[in-house]
Amino acid sequence: MCITMPISEVAKKRAPALPPPRVTYHRLRKSIHFACFLAFLALPFFDLMRFDIPRQRFYFAGYELWINEFAIIFFALMFLMFLIIGSSIAYGRVYCGYMCPQMIFSEASISFENRLRRWMNKRFFDWPSKRRNLAVRALFLAALAPVSVFLAFAFISYFVAPRDLLARLLALDVHTAGGIAGAAVTLIAFLDFTLVRQRFCTTVCPYGYLQGILGDNNTLLVHYRDESHQCIECKKCVRVCHMGIDIRNSPFQIECVHCGECIDACGDVLGRMGKKGLIHYTWGEHGGEAGGREPWLRRLGLRDAKRAIVLLLLLCYGCGLFVALGMRHAVLVEISPERASLYRIDGGHVYNKFRFNIANRGRTRSAVIFSLEQLPSATLSIPENPVPVEAGKSVQGEFEISRPLASGTQEVEHFTIAASPAGGGSPDEFPMTFLSPPQRSPR
Numbered sequence: 001m002c003i004t005m006p007i008s009e010v011a012k013k014r015a016p017a018l019p020p021p022r023v024t025y026h027r028l029r030k031s032i033h034f035a036c037f038l039a040f041l042a043l044p045f046f047d048l049m050r051f052d053i054p055r056q057r058f059y060f061a062g063y064e065l066w067i068n069e070f071a072i073i074f075f076a077l078m079f080l081m082f083l084i085i086g087s088s089i090a091y092g093r094v095y096c097g098y099m100c101p102q103m104i105f106s107e108a109s110i111s112f113e114n115r116l117r118r119w120m121n122k123r124f125f126d127w128p129s130k131r132r133n134l135a136v137r138a139l140f141l142a143a144l145a146p147v148s149v150f151l152a153f154a155f156i157s158y159f160v161a162p163r164d165l166l167a168r169l170l171a172l173d174v175h176t177a178g179g180i181a182g183a184a185v186t187l188i189a190f191l192d193f194t195l196v197r198q199r200f201c202t203t204v205c206p207y208g209y210l211q212g213i214l215g216d217n218n219t220l221l222v223h224y225r226d227e228s229h230q231c232i233e234c235k236k237c238v239r240v241c242h243m244g245i246d247i248r249n250s251p252f253q254i255e256c257v258h259c260g261e262c263i264d265a266c267g268d269v270l271g272r273m274g275k276k277g278l279i280h281y282t283w284g285e286h287g288g289e290a291g292g293r294e295p296w297l298r299r300l301g302l303r304d305a306k307r308a309i310v311l312l313l314l315l316c317y318g319c320g321l322f323v324a325l326g327m328r329h330a331v332l333v334e335i336s337p338e339r340a341s342l343y344r345i346d347g348g349h350v351y352n353k354f355r356f357n358i359a360n361r362g363r364t365r366s367a368v369i370f371s372l373e374q375l376p377s378a379t380l381s382i383p384e385n386p387v388p389v390e391a392g393k394s395v396q397g398e399f400e401i402s403r404p405l406a407s408g409t410q411e412v413e414h415f416t417i418a419a420s421p422a423g424g425g426s427p428d429e430f431p432m433t434f435l436s437p438p439q440r441s442p443r
């Protein structure tokens with residue numbers, strides 16, 4: 001008697017058990033790429049980090065910093081510099097593979113072109129292949145033109161206020177310096193993502209070369225290890241490498257951006273045979289695999305004194321930045337005495353003149369109230385008090401302080417000018433001197 005089984009049943013019985021689904025570096029990278037793309041757009045548009053060249057302002061974490069706020073800019077730049085150095089020493093070129101906008105957009109453009117090709121092959125399979133290829137290229141270039149404009153816009157927004165930039169773009173400005181720069185960056189972005197792509201990483205980008213200097217025996221690497229000759233020469237690790245290299249030749253190839261795609265590929269192929277992949281993230285050429293059983297500080301990459309010192313410096317600059325931002329006043333007041341003539345006497349009063357400068361570095365209109373302390377019977381003469389200041393503007397002016405000319409008045413008296421924000425808040429205090437004519441002793 002012949003017993004027949006449905007085909008699906010047979011297939012179920014014969015199918016080899018698939019390895020359990022793994023968390024792949026590819027999926028992790030794509031999620032990080034997406035997050036970095038959002039960050040690339042958010043940084044300039046929400047003033048999280050932007051150098052406004054025309055207005056000479058540095059925007060950081062929502063603060064509008066003026067170019068003369070040296071301490072904050074210094075701490076911010078040093079913090080960013082040590083962040084790059086520290087991450088390169090500990091994690092090698094992980095930034096290139098996971099966060100670099102050049103890599104993200106290059107991969108996205110290749111992936112888009114491949115999808116377009118697959119779609120054309122499926123939809124227009126009866127066309128001659130030459131015609132299909134031409135159509136794919138034309139469609140791809142046509143789609144990339146507006147994308148390049150958008151990316152160039154986002155990039156230039158790091159240096160010019162997005163609103164100004166949009167006005168220039170809508171006016172099709174290619175006459176002013178800003179307009180010419182915008183057109184040039186758009187063209188560069190277009191050529192970059194259609195022709196250059198990852199070639200940029202191995203020819204022009206200085207970070208790959210810098211990595212060669214910063215890396216050491218404990219830096220994270222992508223390493224092929226096959227002591228027991230398990231490699232089946234399938235070359236999947238080579239095919240998936242978008243940098244076009246064979247990681248089996250050396251873990252120190254300048255093209256390798258430590259993206260981990262070859263780790264996934266090998267793990268996938270050998271995993272189907274019930275074996276472990278041969279390519280791993282390792283701590284240096286001779287170190288153990290990343291993520292192995294060891295103290296959590298070492299697992300995070302803090303593997304020697306050099307890394308601890310870099311982390312300490314990073315924390316110092318981070319704290320300095322935090323304190324400098326905390327101490328920052330949005331409205332900066334400066335007062336200085338006008339000593340071209342020491343004093344003026346008029347109508348039985350002595351007058352001293354002072355100059356002030358108020359810089360409103362905040363985003364809202366503000367006003368400053370001047371008042372006097374420790375100078376009895378003195379009067380402050382100023383055209384307007386409080387003095388209004390528009391957001392992002394500076395106001396300069398003068399005022400006089402007068403006192404009755406009386407006997408017994410000292411030539412030099414110390415007092416304080418207080419400058420208080422009109423909406424409340426702690427006043428700035430400026431110690432000053434009031435000069436009076438010398439008192440002649442009676443004969």
Ligand code: SF4
Nearest residue numbers: 231232234235237266
């Ligand atoms: S994917 Fe793994 S098994 Fe295949 S060639 Fe590369 S290293 Fe060898």
Ligand code: SF4
Nearest residue numbers: 241256257259260262
């Ligand atoms: S060799 Fe591996 S880790 Fe290096 S770039 Fe190629 S796929 Fe990425």
